[in-house]
Amino acid sequence: MKQSELEIAREIMSRFPFPENLGIGIxxxxxxxxxxxxxxxxxxxxxxxxxxDLKYSSFYHLGFKIVSVNVSDIYxxxxxxxxxxxxxxxxxxxxxxxxxxxxxGINEALNYYEGYLLGGDxxxxxxxxxxxxxxxxxxxxxxxKGAEPDDIxxxxxxxxxxxxxxxxxxxxxxxxxxxxxxVKYFRDFKLYNDIFGVNINELLESHLxxxxxKPDKFRHLAKAMIDISDGLLIDLHRLCEENExxxxxxxxxxxxxxxxxxxxxxxxxxxxxxxxxxxxxYELLVISNQDDITALGLIPIGKIVKGRGIYLIDPLKGKxxxxxxxxxxx
Amino acid sequence: MKQSELEIAREIMSRFPFPENLGIGIxxxxxxxxxxxxxxxxxxxxxxxxxxDLKYSSFYHLGFKIVSVNVSDIYxxxxxxxxxxxxxxxxxxxxxxxxxxxxxGINEALNYYEGYLLGGDxxxxxxxxxxxxxxxxxxxxxxxKGAEPDDIxxxxxxxxxxxxxxxxxxxxxxxxxxxxxxVKYFRDFKLYNDIFGVNINELLESHLxxxxxKPDKFRHLAKAMIDISDGLLIDLHRLCEENExxxxxxxxxxxxxxxxxxxxxxxxxxxxxxxxxxxxxYELLVISNQDDITALGLIPIGKIVKGRGIYLIDPLKGKxxxxxxxxxxx
Numbered sequence: 001m002k003q004s005e006l007e008i009a010r011e012i013m014s015r016f017p018f019p020e021n022l023g024i025g026i027x028x029x030x031x032x033x034x035x036x037x038x039x040x041x042x043x044x045x046x047x048x049x050x051x052x053d054l055k056y057s058s059f060y061h062l063g064f065k066i067v068s069v070n071v072s073d074i075y076x077x078x079x080x081x082x083x084x085x086x087x088x089x090x091x092x093x094x095x096x097x098x099x100x101x102x103x104x105g106i107n108e109a110l111n112y113y114e115g116y117l118l119g120g121d122x123x124x125x126x127x128x129x130x131x132x133x134x135x136x137x138x139x140x141x142x143x144x145k146g147a148e149p150d151d152i153x154x155x156x157x158x159x160x161x162x163x164x165x166x167x168x169x170x171x172x173x174x175x176x177x178x179x180x181x182x183v184k185y186f187r188d189f190k191l192y193n194d195i196f197g198v199n200i201n202e203l204l205e206s207h208l209x210x211x212x213x214k215p216d217k218f219r220h221l222a223k224a225m226i227d228i229s230d231g232l233l234i235d236l237h238r239l240c241e242e243n244e245x246x247x248x249x250x251x252x253x254x255x256x257x258x259x260x261x262x263x264x265x266x267x268x269x270x271x272x273x274x275x276x277x278x279x280x281x282y283e284l285l286v287i288s289n290q291d292d293i294t295a296l297g298l299i300p301i302g303k304i305v306k307g308r309g310i311y312l313i314d315p316l317k318g319k320x321x322x323x324x325x326x327x328x329x330x
Numbered sequence: 331m332k333q334s335e336l337e338i339a340r341e342i343m344s345r346f347p348f349p350e351n352l353g354i355g356i357x358x359x360x361x362x363x364x365x366x367x368x369x370x371x372x373x374x375x376x377x378x379x380x381x382x383d384l385k386y387s388s389f390y391h392l393g394f395k396i397v398s399v400n401v402s403d404i405y406x407x408x409x410x411x412x413x414x415x416x417x418x419x420x421x422x423x424x425x426x427x428x429x430x431x432x433x434x435g436i437n438e439a440l441n442y443y444e445g446y447l448l449g450g451d452x453x454x455x456x457x458x459x460x461x462x463x464x465x466x467x468x469x470x471x472x473x474x475k476g477a478e479p480d481d482i483x484x485x486x487x488x489x490x491x492x493x494x495x496x497x498x499x500x501x502x503x504x505x506x507x508x509x510x511x512x513v514k515y516f517r518d519f520k521l522y523n524d525i526f527g528v529n530i531n532e533l534l535e536s537h538l539x540x541x542x543x544k545p546d547k548f549r550h551l552a553k554a555m556i557d558i559s560d561g562l563l564i565d566l567h568r569l570c571e572e573n574e575x576x577x578x579x580x581x582x583x584x585x586x587x588x589x590x591x592x593x594x595x596x597x598x599x600x601x602x603x604x605x606x607x608x609x610x611x612y613e614l615l616v617i618s619n620q621d622d623i624t625a626l627g628l629i630p631i632g633k634i635v636k637g638r639g640i641y642l643i644d645p646l647k648g649k650x651x652x653x654x655x656x657x658x659x660x
Contacts, residue, residue: 023368029406029557030372032471038353039369042360045417045451076359087375087461121375131417131461141362227359
């Protein structure tokens with residue numbers, strides 16, 4: 001990162017809007033944020049070659065994603081997202097254009113989630129380092145703790161999209177990776193949809209520019225909640241351990257996205273591996289005893305039971321103990 | 331970072347204390363923190379080979395320092411420090427002992443500043459990456475803005491110690507660097523004090539384990555404030571630009587630490603370069619029109635004037651325009 005880029009970054013950051021009635025935005029030693037409820041706080045880190053590959057991830061995608069992964073944790077606590085701080089390490093050879101794209105992606109995400117950039121830090125670095133910190137607020141936090149036997153296990157949507165997208169991207173040619181890197185609006189990127197006859201663009205978007213699932217319509221009905229960022233089974237396992245309970249998941253109730261099925265077939269991967277243990281879906285796993293939560297679009301996939309351990313109920317094979325595997329970041 | 335280290339890190343983090351009446355600490359998707367006043371928020375990043383050198387910086391030093399540099403920004407806003415989040419990227423070859431030292435240093439600093447660890451993220455990384463986020467609170471923020479002509483410019487203590495320490499450390503032999511790396515309590519490390527006849531240990535401590543200057547005794551008397559993290563002149567310049575004013579600094583009023591003088595002589599560096607433009611002092615630059623602030627230990631070094639630019643007043647050479655140079659992180 002050259003001096004000129006530093007100036008550009010400072011200039012871009014200073015232009016992020018901040019409404020005066022909320023406090024003080026970027027430009028002083030620290031920001032000031034007026035909240036009406038207790039603060040909800042989280043931090044998430046993304047490092048080049050560990051969490052992303054610049055062959056197909058653009059700086060625009062990365063800017064959007066670092067906001068989403070942090071907002072997802074605020075949402076998983078039942079919080080309302082308010083602000084974001086962003087420390088970034090960038091190589092010397094980053095271009096002005098890439099730097100602008102990074103902040104465009106952040107800006108796009110902050111507009112989407114209706115929060116504000118509150119500060120950050122910049123440094124040179126050999127590898128790209130994106131460190132995000134989100135602040136929200138709530139006076140009714142929904143914890144991982146709160147699940148009891150006979151409660152129903154819900155998920156907010158399909159899972160496995162991100163890891164199917166990741167596996168698909170990994171196997172593209174260099175030229176195809178370059179092409180994907182240029183895409184900003186995946187809903188309009190129909191190339192692979194036409195080839196495979198299913199919505200591959202949703203898989204790519206789920207991996208490159210995921211959107212965190214907002215719980216404001218159903219969080220009042222939730223007894224416990226966790227985001228599915230590391231994989232459905234491992235995150236369910238964590239929630240169950242916290243509550244000293246087990247869970248039974250009905251395999252035939254788990255929704256299967258047609259593009260996940262298609263790509264799993266194409267790449268010769270067991271689709272249920274993607275769906276149960278693929279990470280980075282940023283959907284929510286919701287525990288509730290209120291049936292009417294299904295009217296809000298949540299999908300019941302099983303129930304909390306006494307004892308410990310996760311069991312998969314297969315209509316043919318019966319009850320199978322599940323290994324809580326998932327994305328381990330290592 | 332191996333799986334076993336990940337387990338150790340998780341275990342250490344889960345053991346950080348958090349008082350229940352303040353909210354919810356580490357262990358859920360996000361933390362919850364009850365504040366009585368508006369939130370003060372800041373982020374600071376430290377990257378290996380850019381901000382520190384593992385030849386003489388131990389993980390204990392780094393843990394302490396990443397807290398201090400963040401707390402310094404909270405203090406510079408006149409805030410009370412409350413909590414810290416910490417994202418870290420660590421190489422595969424880090425030892426269990428180094429990992430424990432890192433968290434010991436963070437714990438030591440959090441005890442010193444009376445704040446709590448609220449969360450964080452862990453990842454492997456080629457180089458060590460330390461990304462800190464601090465949260466505090468205040469209903470009376472002291473901004474960079476607020477200085478007017480005829481106000482007095484104060485500093486809270488000597489400057490130049492950290493950069494003198496840095497220059498001294500750089501020039502040590504490999505064996506000496508290794509020795510310094512083992513030191514936890516610099517007040518007891520008298521080796522170089524005995525050789526040079528001055529308190530070199532203060533320089534080393536200022537660079538390796540700086541302590542942020544707490545403003546609670548004088549912040550009510552401050553019209554404007556900034557921390558001297560990048561260098562006295564450049565930070566004064568930033569504050570003046572924010573207020574569209576200039577400043578005159580009386581060179582003979584600037585306190586000179588005897589060890590800074592000694593090391594500057596020993597290394598053949600102009601001492602005023604360290605004092606005026608050496609970074610990372612984590613002292614405060616305070617603008618006030620209250621003379622009684624000196625009774626609280628603050629040192630008057632000049633005054634705010636109409637017009638723009640920083641001028642150094644030398645008893646012999648008269649008025650010299652100063653170049654606002656300092657540590658640029660690049």
